[in-house]
Amino acid sequence: MGLAWRGWGRQGFRLLERSLLLWKLMAVIFAALLFCEFLIYYLVIFWCGWPEVAAPARGGEQAPVLRAMVLADTHLLGEVQGHWLDKLRREWQMERAFQTALWMLQPEVVFILGDIFDEGKWSSPQAWAEDVGRFQKMFRHPAHVQLKVVAGNHDIGFHYWVTSYKVKRFEKAFGSERLFSRKGVNFVMVNSVAMEGDGCNICAAAEAELLEISRQLNCSREVRGASLCGAGRRLPPSAPILLQHYPLYRASDANxxxxxAAPPEERSIPFKERYDALSLEASQKLLWWFGPRLVLSGHTHSACEVLHGAGTPELSVPSFSWRNRNNPSFIMASLTSRDYALSKCFLPQENTVLATYCGVAGLLTGLVLAHSGWLALPFLSGRTVLRTHKAR
Known part of the structure; x- marks a missing residue:
C-alpha cells in the first residue's frame, strides 16, 4: 500500500512539474507577444516629441501652431500580389504604429502622401471597396483629427494607366480637395500623377485647377480690392506647403x-523623369505657380532633403511600411503661418522585433531541454550541486 501511494506521489509530482513548465512557457510567449506587438510601439514613440517653432521677434505675437503628422507609401497589399500572412503582419504593424502615435502625440491633422494601396491601379470594384474598408479601420481617427490623402501611382496608376473612373473612385473615397487651410497655414495637395504635361484631359483639368488655386493664393497676399481678385473670401496670406506623391525633379539620390536614405549602392542610379520624379518642366511650373515655402513628397520609400531653385526645401518622406523599410518613420511638423519646424519619429526596427523573437525561442528551447534533462542550465546545475552537498 505504501509503495502504491509513493508511486502515485511521484507521478503527481511529475505532472505538477510539467504543468509548471507549461505555465512558464506560456508566460514567456505571452510576454514576448505583449512586448513585440504592443509595448514596443509605446516605448519607441515615447521618445518622439513635437519640434519647437522659433519664437517671434521681440514684440511680435506668437502665431497659432498647427501640429501635423506626415507619412507616405503605406502600400496596403491587394488580393493579387499580397500573401495573406504578409498582409496580416504588415497591416497589424502599421495599425499599431499609427494608433499609438495618434494617442501619444495628438496631432491635429494627418497627411498621407500617396500610394495608400499597392494594387489600386488595377483592383476591381469589389477589391477596391475591401481595401478602402481595411484602410479606414487601420487609420481610424477621432473626429477632431483631420486625415488628408493625396493620390499616388499605385492608387490610380501611372499616367498612361490613369482613367477618369480611377480618379473619381479615389476622390469619392478620400475627397477631391486640393487646397486646405487651417490655423493660417495653406496646403496645396497636388495630383502629381497628372503632371505629365502632355495635355491629356486629366492633366489639363488638374493644371487648370492648380492655376486657379495659384490665383487665389496670390490674391491672398495682395491688397484687398486688387482688380483681378475681386471681393470674395481671402485665404490666409501665407506661402503654401506643397503635398504630393512624386518628388520634384532631381537627377538622383546621390546627395x-x-x-x-536609400542604400549607398542605389543613390547614384539616375532618376527617370515622370517615373521616379516629376519632369523638370512640371517641377518648375509648380515652383513658379505657388512659390512654396516647403515641399513634402513620397514615392522613393527613402528620405532625402533637397533645395530647389532659390532655396525651396523639399523633404522626401520614407515609407511607413515595414515591407519597404527596416526602419519606417513619419514626419512631425509644427507649422505656423510664417514658420515651421520638422522632426522625424522612427518606428521600431523589424530587426529588433525578429531578434527578440529569436531570443525568446532560444529561451523556450533551453527550458524544454533542461526539463527533459538534456541540458543543464547554470542555475539548475547549481541547485543540483547544493542538494548533493547537503545530502552528504
Whole structure:
C-alpha cells in the first residue's frame, strides 16, 4: 500500500512539474507577444516629441501652431500580389504604429502622401471597396483629427494607366480637395500623377485647377480690392506647403544621406523623369505657380532633403511600411503661418522585433531541454550541486 501511494506521489509530482513548465512557457510567449506587438510601439514613440517653432521677434505675437503628422507609401497589399500572412503582419504593424502615435502625440491633422494601396491601379470594384474598408479601420481617427490623402501611382496608376473612373473612385473615397487651410497655414495637395504635361484631359483639368488655386493664393497676399481678385473670401496670406506623391525633379539620390536614405549602392542610379520624379518642366511650373515655402513628397520609400531653385526645401518622406523599410518613420511638423519646424519619429526596427523573437525561442528551447534533462542550465546545475552537498 505504501509503495502504491509513493508511486502515485511521484507521478503527481511529475505532472505538477510539467504543468509548471507549461505555465512558464506560456508566460514567456505571452510576454514576448505583449512586448513585440504592443509595448514596443509605446516605448519607441515615447521618445518622439513635437519640434519647437522659433519664437517671434521681440514684440511680435506668437502665431497659432498647427501640429501635423506626415507619412507616405503605406502600400496596403491587394488580393493579387499580397500573401495573406504578409498582409496580416504588415497591416497589424502599421495599425499599431499609427494608433499609438495618434494617442501619444495628438496631432491635429494627418497627411498621407500617396500610394495608400499597392494594387489600386488595377483592383476591381469589389477589391477596391475591401481595401478602402481595411484602410479606414487601420487609420481610424477621432473626429477632431483631420486625415488628408493625396493620390499616388499605385492608387490610380501611372499616367498612361490613369482613367477618369480611377480618379473619381479615389476622390469619392478620400475627397477631391486640393487646397486646405487651417490655423493660417495653406496646403496645396497636388495630383502629381497628372503632371505629365502632355495635355491629356486629366492633366489639363488638374493644371487648370492648380492655376486657379495659384490665383487665389496670390490674391491672398495682395491688397484687398486688387482688380483681378475681386471681393470674395481671402485665404490666409501665407506661402503654401506643397503635398504630393512624386518628388520634384532631381537627377538622383546621390546627395541624400541619413539612416533612412536609400542604400549607398542605389543613390547614384539616375532618376527617370515622370517615373521616379516629376519632369523638370512640371517641377518648375509648380515652383513658379505657388512659390512654396516647403515641399513634402513620397514615392522613393527613402528620405532625402533637397533645395530647389532659390532655396525651396523639399523633404522626401520614407515609407511607413515595414515591407519597404527596416526602419519606417513619419514626419512631425509644427507649422505656423510664417514658420515651421520638422522632426522625424522612427518606428521600431523589424530587426529588433525578429531578434527578440529569436531570443525568446532560444529561451523556450533551453527550458524544454533542461526539463527533459538534456541540458543543464547554470542555475539548475547549481541547485543540483547544493542538494548533493547537503545530502552528504
Amino acid at each position: 541624400c544621406s541619413g539612416p533612412d
